[in-house]
Amino acid sequence: MKKRAAKARFLLALSLAVLFLAFFLFRSGTAGKPLLPALQAVPSVLRWWGGAAMLALGALLSGRAYCSVLCPLGTFQEAVWRCGGRRLSGYTPGSPARYWTLVLVLAAGVAGMAAIPALLDPYAAFGRGVTQLLRPVLAGGIDGLAGFLENLGLFGVISRAGRIPFVPGLFWSTAVFFLALTLWSLRKGRPFCGTLCPVGTFLGLFSRSSLLSVRFSGESCTGCGLCGAVCPQECISVKERTVDADRCVLCLRCVSACPGGALALAFGGGGESLSRRGLLRAVAGTAAALGLALWSGRKDGTVPAGASSRDEKLSISPPGSKSRGNFTKKCVACTACVTACPAGILRPSLGEWGAEGVFQPVLDYRRGYCQYGCTACGDACPTGAIESLEQGEKQLVSIGKARFLRRNCIVRKHGTACGACSEHCPTQAMRMVPFRGGLTIPELDPAICLGCGACEYACPAEPKAVSVSGLAVHGKIRQVSGGSGGPTVAPLEEFPF
């Protein structure tokens, strides 16, 4: 039974990682709120204070089991290492650097330097790995197959995966990260978990006092060292017959490997459960998590500003993100929304949100426009950076305002009919009014403009006669759709010809 425990745990972790893969690979569309990403540590802490409390409670119950079951980046490292099959030395002392990393991440988070937590959050890092490295290959394959079938006259047999915006900076940094992590994991098991991961280090503050832990018990240990060779955290000291609970992720491999049954998953702390030190650590950890959660939940102080001049164009955050402050504070740049956006207009930023918000997505209306009935990005976001909106709710949220530059308009410049902007405008904030010679020209009512970018995308003028600037704090427009009741019923009485 002990033999099977480690295998069952790994299979569970693998299947969860596969679900994560699917989440990041395919456009979720109308899939609704995904549960699994919402259970991730950093997203749940950012979303609500209860998430932090749950995390701390979970760690007090089962230590760092989260790392070996729920964390997709942990599973990635373990899988890589097991493929390589390298036996490890058994014990290396834990690096104190990991505490400083945790402090750095917390401090950066509170200071609004979102890029640092975003870089080191294992969930977000895994997400970027899938969308940047795996998705292009798979999507290319799927689309190639779709094209092949279409050439045979088989349309719609498989849906195209479609492309997501390619940002070289993000691609290369992700590629370097994963190349380094792969090489490192082949040598060292789960190196990220033991040295860099802020989530693992945070959970480690509690795990020494946790209810469940892996321990040496009885006198059956012969000192053979088999346990150490299979421990991906290198946290078992055979000489001293101790398991470093700070780093143990309860993967149970040692329990399975031990021929004499000397190692077991047992109730009761790892030996230090009631010490003052353990208690202090747990209290400090809880305070840190709750502090971060409360900080991220507090009302943000974004000033509701539009562009200060006609030429200034502020960046636009997705509908549901409420304000620039809320969005940049909570986004970990996992790119789930980038994949979910069916219009493909969410692009990882390169400084639009400042250097500290690098790769947090921004709406790019050169690629398309925000679809009136779509709520996919908010449905995909696990951190609350983009909140999930009902369709009716979303259709009233103004994320920016269009500005009409009449001097650039085709109708005025060439004296020919156009109206592409108004055509695409779902609220008719951009509507056509009489102009000279029987022509019509756009007129903008900013009060009902959603800032969806349909007009900007559709405008054929060069330079564009309409451009959308973001609102630092999102607004609400008055109801325009469905307000006027049903259609007029007036069947044609006679033919006018």
Added chain:
Amino acid sequence: MDRREFLKRTAVLGLGGAALLLPGSVRRAFGAREGLPGLAAVRGGEPGEMFDRGVAALGGMERFVKKGQTVVIKPNMSWDVPPERGGNTNPELVERIVRRCLEAGATKVYAFDHTCDLWRNSYRNSGVEEAVKRGGGVAAPADASGYFQKVSLPGGRALKETAVHELMLECDVFINIPVLKHHGGAGITMGMKNLMGTVWNRGEFHSKGLHQCIADVSLFRRPALTVIDAYRMMTRNGPRGTSEGDVTVLKAQILSTDIVAGDAAAARIFGADPKSVPYIRSAAEMGVGTMDLESLGVERIAL
């Protein structure tokens, strides 16, 4: 289709276009089948039954679709709005036409539209994709430039060449199924304006002169039949509309062998003089078709 065949077909189309410049009487002797009307106007029924009655008056589906032919239909499914909003062609009508094409012996019926809103959402939420499938046809994508091929429009005044969907080049029969709507830019949209969804570069139409480009693109391939859906007519805020309040349930339909005549009749139903719609006037001048309904023979049907 290889290049030679394509050139041949272009030449035939060119000759066809030239033939249109001949007086109506001569043309009728060549084109329209003896004694059959060229245009049927139907009112007072459901979309499917109005089509059946109208097409029967024009000589039956067999006049347009022969056994073994492939058919391409071009409904309007450009907008991510439900059928009640009148932004797209009525799904029931589309389903009926697909079914009748297959019953007449068509081997395959394709439908496509280069949509304005996101194609997946528009195909789905317009209800047209589902209707095409129910009828037994195939809804083909048109969301990437790879599906389009460059063609020249020798008679075009503003648009000399464009890229049209490859199915337009490959099919034996082309049937145009627009919906009659208000249009902020073009005034009214119906048959010829619907052809804008057969080309890849829509923006070019707007920058080169919308009305003339609409007339020009109609030169490329004249539909064997244009069925203008006026069951629900959007009277304002077109072409997308903002609510059902923009729609009048009119229960009418125009079926025409001549796309210009169809548009002229539909314009009158909308309450406009066809001569005041620049693309209809241009197309008539260029010989795409005629605004003179009576020369074509009109059948008026009330259900």
